[in-house]
Amino acid sequence: MVQATALPRNESGIEAAIGILKQRFGDRLQTGAAIREQHGHTTTWITNQSPDAVVFPHTTQEVAEIVKTCATHKVPVIPYGTGTSLEGHVNAPAGGVSVDLTQMNRVLAVHAEDLDCVVQPGVTREDLNTHLRDQGLFFPIDPGANASLGGMAATRASGTNAVRYGTMKDNVLSLEAVMPDGQIIRTGQRARKSSAGYDLARLLIGAEGTLGVITELTLRLQGIPEAISSARCSFPTVDHACQAVMMTIQYGIPVARIELLDEMSVRAANAYSGLSLPETPLLLLEFHGSETGATEQADTFGQIAEEFGGTDFAATSSTEERNKLWQARHDMYWACLQLRPGAQGISTDVCVPISRLAEAVVAAQDKATELGLIAPIVGHVGDGNFHTLPLIDMENAEEIAKADEFVSWLNDLAISMEGTCTGEHGIGQGKRPYLIKELGAATQYMAAIKAALDPHNIMNPGKILTG
Amino acid sequence: MVQATALPRNESGIEAAIGILKQRFGDRLQTGAAIREQHGHTTTWITNQSPDAVVFPHTTQEVAEIVKTCATHKVPVIPYGTGTSLEGHVNAPAGGVSVDLTQMNRVLAVHAEDLDCVVQPGVTREDLNTHLRDQGLFFPIDPGANASLGGMAATRASGTNAVRYGTMKDNVLSLEAVMPDGQIIRTGQRARKSSAGYDLARLLIGAEGTLGVITELTLRLQGIPEAISSARCSFPTVDHACQAVMMTIQYGIPVARIELLDEMSVRAANAYSGLSLPETPLLLLEFHGSETGATEQADTFGQIAEEFGGTDFAATSSTEERNKLWQARHDMYWACLQLRPGAQGISTDVCVPISRLAEAVVAAQDKATELGLIAPIVGHVGDGNFHTLPLIDMENAEEIAKADEFVSWLNDLAISMEGTCTGEHGIGQGKRPYLIKELGAATQYMAAIKAALDPHNIMNPGKILTG
CATH class of the missing domain: 3.30.70.2740 (Alpha-Beta Plaits)
Known part of the structure; x- marks a missing residue:
């Protein structure tokens, strides 16, 4: 494992805060080794740094109480969704309290006529889409894991649909959050656009819990398209496949998904998912639109693919075939492990x-x-x-x-x-040196914002920023 | 006129900074009354508050020099694009230096294969689109006025195309900016998405020049659609028209534009633009897609409109007819004044x-x-x-x-x-009380960010935030 640096612990503060929170939350505060370790666990190669306690709030007010208590005693607060982050985001390098939001998992409102909904942060993307299906709506962001929407916002997640529908930053209308001093704010209302002041929603999205705890999200929704079709096409080389992708995008085909698997990944998918794809680079696509539109998109892509040496092009509007292909794509992580x-x-x-x-x-x-x-x-x-x-x-x-x-x-x-x-x-613990390489002086202003909003560095310390 | 409150002036600082800048910039620093008044002028009913000098930089380095000089002497810096903002954004309530960016008007790069470009802040949206046309590309944000792209980012502008293409926040990949201490930063590179740290681009977009001067923008571009068609439809009442809009959006028709004119606006358009539209509420639409797609969208809308009492539906793919309708829409401000x-x-x-x-x-x-x-x-x-x-x-x-x-x-x-x-x-001077009504406690964190990044409040003071 890769060692993550431990940060100085405020032992007396931690003890005091946990004592108060235990009294307040009873069995909803846990300090057992297994649960603590589970909340430091992340799907990463960074060593586990467990929090000192895990608390399960049910309401925004309870989150505010927790943060206030921790603020008073200068104790770290680590927001926790489903633990599917990949860069040590939920580790507790200075100890502290993990705030597990999985019990805040209610869909509070669906406004079908406005194509938006209001959810608690512990709602997962699959739960939301199940909830929405009857109304002909869906939430498009799909990071693979069945992550919580709060966590997805915190890491600015995206996934296979982003090429058409954008990332979390493009699909959140507004947020409610508990700030590092325990105060509850709302970054906006339900208007689809606004020029009202600094974009605090976009600041919290991708802040990885270092500026506050997201306690409610107002999300943009999409109507389930009339028709969905999918296609796959093999290419002699990665370069040919990428050329086809570029042309597809430039041509303005509104692809909903366009995914590449290299030779080795195709081999893994064949073995794991019982497919018999040619073991050369593969593009996997999905098209959303009217019946005519989705078919036309697939046809146009087929022509582009051919220009770039594509072979074995197959398009389908069969739900079963489509699901089989995309299930294989979503299982790639497990398929690859079997290599x-x-x-x-x-x-x-x-x-x-x-x-x-x-x-x-x-x-x-x-x-x-x-x-x-x-x-x-x-x-x-x-x-x-x-x-x-x-x-x-x-x-x-x-x-x-x-x-x-x-x-x-x-x-x-x-x-x-x-x-x-x-x-x-996201950056988490693992990519902090690269953030500085990538953005240089800009990181100083990130640090200044962090210091201004969280002067005692209690919100998810040791993530994004160094020092 | 509505009086804007004057803020305390730092007379000695202003004098010192202007002296230094005059020596450095010569004729590119102007202090004549007419030019100063023009730079305080905004298309608003708020009184003119002229800056003490106007300077015309050519490079980011020069902007940095200006900001550093003003920072040293604690003198206000007011970024200026085309002066088409509507809420007193370019007024100088504490005096100071207007930084006119119109001479930073070069398109620095167009990456057609990546569908992005890099521009200086003084490039206007019309100039950019003229520059891009030969390459089959366009930048979709259209606020009506031929505003500068830097100004459009600063106010988080949008306009008629936002329903499909989003606002400035959705179409900027990254920014270069001079921060209040004079340091130059870059918020990102050219990747189409990123989870690298706090979203400083989105923080600067809509900050109205209160957190820094935008000196370069990397923008997302779109391919000019294969087909563009437009349609208009009259409705018995505003309610009928709005119901049709809701259904159109819910149905997932990817309308590029969908604009409402009420009875009085239609009357104004008829008189000013020589049209003979029925003088009832009107929807004006544009559809982008393939030939088949654009036609299908218009047809589907036509059916929806009929359900909601729409009459006189007319769709066209003739460029001339389309331009006539949209010219009338863009001339609405002048048409209305003639009422x-x-x-x-x-x-x-x-x-x-x-x-x-x-x-x-x-x-x-x-x-x-x-x-x-x-x-x-x-x-x-x-x-x-x-x-x-x-x-x-x-x-x-x-x-x-x-x-x-x-x-x-x-x-x-x-x-x-x-x-x-x-x-x-945007908020500017005029809407500051409403920002507080709208967002309450959230504005405290905006103020904290402002104080952290601009401790002497030199960047466009008196805008967005009170005090």
């Missing part, structure tokens, strides 16, 4: 301008080969975002060092290509 | 959830009638945003008082309907 049973997958998350994508993917493949790493690649290529998943034997220090070298090299490569070290996973 | 020659138009800018739109528009019409005001209404109704334009005799104090009552009443109404006092114009 090397027992190994841990370390996900990277770079995003580059699409014109540099082929070059970046090929360079990543070559670098992994050079280092002797097994590292399948999948990508949200319409956005230029791709994930490599080096499969690492975590008992082997030399291999870990190589993985570390790979991750570091890849982040630097993306930054050198005018891209970012993180398209959708 | 009462000599009067000044005072634009409101509320935005409400679309389910409340009909109620809000009708209430605004009734209230204007009750107060004896002539107040035509046009609206970006796909977003729930509409503008009333009370036509006021600025020599008549009683009328001004009534206009003031009307504006205040309307802002309060929108806020009570879970909407906002400003959909796209």
Whole structure:
């Protein structure tokens, strides 16, 4: 495992705050080792840093009470959704109280006529979509994991649909949050656009819980399209596939999803999901629209694909076939792990301008080969975002060092290509050095904002910013 | 005119800073009364508060020098684009230096394959679109005025295309800015999405120059659609028109524009633009897509419109007819002024959830009638945003008082309907009391951010925040 630096602990404060909170929350505050460890656990290779207690609030007011108590005693507060973040976001390097929001899981309102809804932060994206289905609505952001909407906002998550529907930053109308001093704010109301003052919603989205706890979200919804069709197409090389992606986007086809699997990923999907795809780079697409529109989009893509050497093009509007393909895409993490049973997958998350994508993917493949790493690649290529998943034997220090070298090299490569070290996973503990490489002086102003809003650094300390 | 409060002036600092800047910039620093007054002038009913000097930088480095000099002497810096803002944004209530960015008007790069471009802040939206046309690209944000892109970002502008393409917040990939201490930062690179740290781009967008001077913008572009068609349809009442809008949006028709003109606005358009539209509420639409797609969208809308009592539906893909209609829409401000020659138009800018739109528009019409005001209404109704334009005799104090009552009443109404006092114009000087009504405690954190980044309050003081 990669060691995360521990920060100084305020032992007396922690003891005092937990005492008060225990009295207030009874069994809804837990201090057992297993639950604490579970709340420090993240799907990452960073070591577990458990909080001292986990508390399960039911209301915004209760979150405010918790934060106020922790503020009084200068004790860290770590918001927790489903624990599916990837960069050590829920670790507690200075100890403190994990605020588990899973019991704040009510859909408070659906305004179908306004295409918006109001939810508590613990509602997961799958729960929300189940809730919405009867009304012909859906929430498009799909990060793969069945994450909580609060967590998705906190990490500025996106996923396969972002090429058409944007990321969390584009799909939140407003937030309610408990600020580091315990005060409750609302960043806006339900207007679909506003020029009223600083965009505090966008500031909290992606702040990873370091500026406050998100306690309610007003989300934009979409009507379920009349028709959904999907397509797949194989390409001789990653470069051919990426050229086809670029042309598709430039041509203005409003693809809902356009995903790349490299050779190794296709091999993994075939084995894990019982498919028999040609084991060359693959694009997997989805089209939303009217019956005519979705078909036309698929046809146009088919023509573009052919120009770039695409073969085995297959489009379908059958729900069953579509679900099978997309299930395979969503199972890629597990499929890839089967390429090397027992190994841990370390996900990277770079995003580059699409014109540099082929070059970046090929360079990543070559670098992994050079280092002797097994590292399948999948990508949200319409956005230029791709994930490599080096499969690492975590008992082997030399291999870990190589993985570390790979991750570091890849982040630097993306930054050198005018891209970012993180398209959708966030900075957390793991990527803090790269944030500085990427944004330089801008990070000083992030630190100034953090210091102004959270002068005692109690909100999720040790994340995003160093020091 | 409405008086804007003057703020204390730092006379000695102003004198010192202007002396230094004069020496550095020579004729590019101007102190003549006419030019100073022109730079305090805004299309608003707020009194002119001229800066003490106007300086015309050519580079980001020069902007940084100006800001550093002003920071050293604690002198206000007021960024200036085209002066088309509507809420006193470029006034200088404490004097200081207006930084006119119109000579920073170069398109620095167009990356057609990435659908982005890099521009200086003084490039206007029309200039950019002229520059892009040959490459089959366009920038969709259209606030009516031929504003500068820096100014549009600063006020979080939008306009007729926002229902499909979003606002400035959705179409800026990253910004370069000179911060209040004179340091130059970049908020991101060219990746289409990023989860790297606090979203400083979104913080600067809509900050109205109070947190820094935007010196470069990396913008998302769109491919010019294969087909553009437009349609118009008349309705018996505003309510019928709004019901049709709601259904159109819910149905998922990706309208590019959907604009409402009330009876009085249609009358004004007929007279000014030589049209002969039925003088009842009108929807004006534009559809972007493939040939088939654009036609299908128009047809589907036609069916929806009929359900809601629409008459005189006319769709066209003729460029000439389309341009005539949209020219009439863009000329609405001038057309409305002709309803009462000599009067000044005072634009409101509320935005409400679309389910409340009909109620809000009708209430605004009734209230204007009750107060004896002539107040035509046009609206970006796909977003729930509409503008009333009370036509006021600025020599008549009683009328001004009534206009003031009307504006205040309307802002309060929108806020009570879970909407906002400003959909796209911003807060400036004029709407500061409504920002507090709308967002309450959240404004304290805006003030904390402002104080942290600009401790001496030199960046466009007296805007957005009170005190």
